[in-house]
Amino acid sequence: xxxxxxxxxxxxxxxxxxxxxxxxxxxxxxxxxxxxxxxxxxxxxxxxxxxxxxxxxxxxxxxxxxxxxxxxxxxxxxxxxxxxxxxxxxxxxxxxxxxxxxxxxxxxxxxxxxxxxxxxxxxxxxxxxxxxxxxxxxxxxxxxxxxxxxxxxxxxxxxxxxxxxxxxxxxxxxxxxxxxxxxxxxxxxxxxxxxxxxxxxxxxxxxxxxxxxxxxxxxxxxxx
Amino acid sequence: xxxxxxxxxxxxxxxxxxxxxxxxxxxxxxxxxxxxxxxxxxxxxx
Amino acid sequence: xxxxxxxxxxxxxxxxxxxxxxxxxxxxxxxxxxxxxxxxxxxxxxxxxxxxxxxxxxxxxxxxxxxxxxxxxxxxxxxxxxxxxxxxxxxxxxxxxxxxxxxxxxxxxxxxxxxxxxxxxxxxxxxxxxxxxxxxxxxxxxxxxxxxxxxxxxxxxxxxxxxxxxxxxxxxxxxxxxxxxxxxxxxxxxxxxxxxxxxxxxxxxxxxxxxxxxxxxxxxxxxxxxxxxxxxxxxxxxx
Numbered sequence: 001x002x003x004x005x006x007x008x009x010x011x012x013x014x015x016x017x018x019x020x021x022x023x024x025x026x027x028x029x030x031x032x033x034x035x036x037x038x039x040x041x042x043x044x045x046x047x048x049x050x051x052x053x054x055x056x057x058x059x060x061x062x063x064x065x066x067x068x069x070x071x072x073x074x075x076x077x078x079x080x081x082x083x084x085x086x087x088x089x090x091x092x093x094x095x096x097x098x099x100x101x102x103x104x105x106x107x108x109x110x111x112x113x114x115x116x117x118x119x120x121x122x123x124x125x126x127x128x129x130x131x132x133x134x135x136x137x138x139x140x141x142x143x144x145x146x147x148x149x150x151x152x153x154x155x156x157x158x159x160x161x162x163x164x165x166x167x168x169x170x171x172x173x174x175x176x177x178x179x180x181x182x183x184x185x186x187x188x189x190x191x192x193x194x195x196x197x198x199x200x201x202x203x204x205x206x207x208x209x210x211x212x213x214x215x216x217x218x219x220x221x222x223x224x
Numbered sequence: 225x226x227x228x229x230x231x232x233x234x235x236x237x238x239x240x241x242x243x244x245x246x247x248x249x250x251x252x253x254x255x256x257x258x259x260x261x262x263x264x265x266x267x268x269x270x
Numbered sequence: 271x272x273x274x275x276x277x278x279x280x281x282x283x284x285x286x287x288x289x290x291x292x293x294x295x296x297x298x299x300x301x302x303x304x305x306x307x308x309x310x311x312x313x314x315x316x317x318x319x320x321x322x323x324x325x326x327x328x329x330x331x332x333x334x335x336x337x338x339x340x341x342x343x344x345x346x347x348x349x350x351x352x353x354x355x356x357x358x359x360x361x362x363x364x365x366x367x368x369x370x371x372x373x374x375x376x377x378x379x380x381x382x383x384x385x386x387x388x389x390x391x392x393x394x395x396x397x398x399x400x401x402x403x404x405x406x407x408x409x410x411x412x413x414x415x416x417x418x419x420x421x422x423x424x425x426x427x428x429x430x431x432x433x434x435x436x437x438x439x440x441x442x443x444x445x446x447x448x449x450x451x452x453x454x455x456x457x458x459x460x461x462x463x464x465x466x467x468x469x470x471x472x473x474x475x476x477x478x479x480x481x482x483x484x485x486x487x488x489x490x491x492x493x494x495x496x497x498x499x500x501x502x503x504x505x506x507x508x509x
Contacts, residue, residue: 159400172389227305
């Protein structure tokens, strides 16, 4: 079976698992909403202020709720020892990782689909003109978040204090991605929306580099 | 000499950082050596 | 033993000569005058740090491929030493920035990526403390170390790719960059001094790691012996 097919099967499994209880998705969406709403108390959302501070807030909300959601990704497997079963199956470790990355990407995207309109309403920013480009930026950023997050939750799964460890490991490594995503979003929300290709290239480059690194190191991540 | 105190502070800071680290490593090395000797002695006796 | 003494004396001599050269041999700089002399220590720290981090990267890969413990010892030692060099570099940078720019810190590309690098490698050290089983600890921290190293080229290239508060490169930079020949010589001596000192500290840290391993093996042997003889409960050895 090809890697892609295995990943698709595992992705279906993750989705089925999640939609049975929907607990992760609900928690992620609610947490992100809480973050966004709480932040709106800290400043008066006039248009100018929102344009300045909004993009950062949005991506921080994505990052926090993402970190919360990524942790159970491997913790669940450990609790039921299903990871051993996956290891013993004749499939590549990268396929396992890829399945999880795609699942995390979809969950995070679902949360973002709810979050972005709420953000637009609460912070008085109009998104209709830039919706296509904004989607591209958010997709690329979320991909980076999912790829790196899945890898690091595999690492943190074997450590103590993993709820604290995962954000601790994740935030520094994601900082360049976050900066690029925030800058790109900010330029799109400006009075004259622009999007420099450099930021897109950086985001795409980040995703490709980390996906390649995960592919090379996938066996070691899922080791006994 | 303009800003000499910053220059001096930088020079001291660099070597202080290395010195403190080296001393901490050396201290741990000698602690470990003592512990290893103790255990070797115990093994010889038993 | 004698080799260590000789190397240490050589290192101390080199350090003093580098300090003398930086203060008295290097010519005066046009705009910043005396404070510019921090440059020689500052770049020395970064050279030493990048050397350590490259060694760490090689060690991380070495462990994953070969699985011999000395690769793991080399990995943690060089990363810890690298963090020390990074700390020294950041401190000298701030002590130069305050008189030269008027600010202790700013979030330009160079300083931000460098601070991230520092955080990443500190996280590596934290991660190691939180995984109990030695082989797994070595493997997972090696993987994390490889990911962390992906930020290092970004730090190096940051003041070439973007316009930063931090000065543009003077070595191998674009047109209009370049350094007075005497300055280059003093810089080389300073870099050599710091790399030699870092090397000595690295070797000592490596020895510490090797001794820890030896101690663990001895503890296991003692425990086995005692449990075998059945005299003292093995709890007594949990120090």
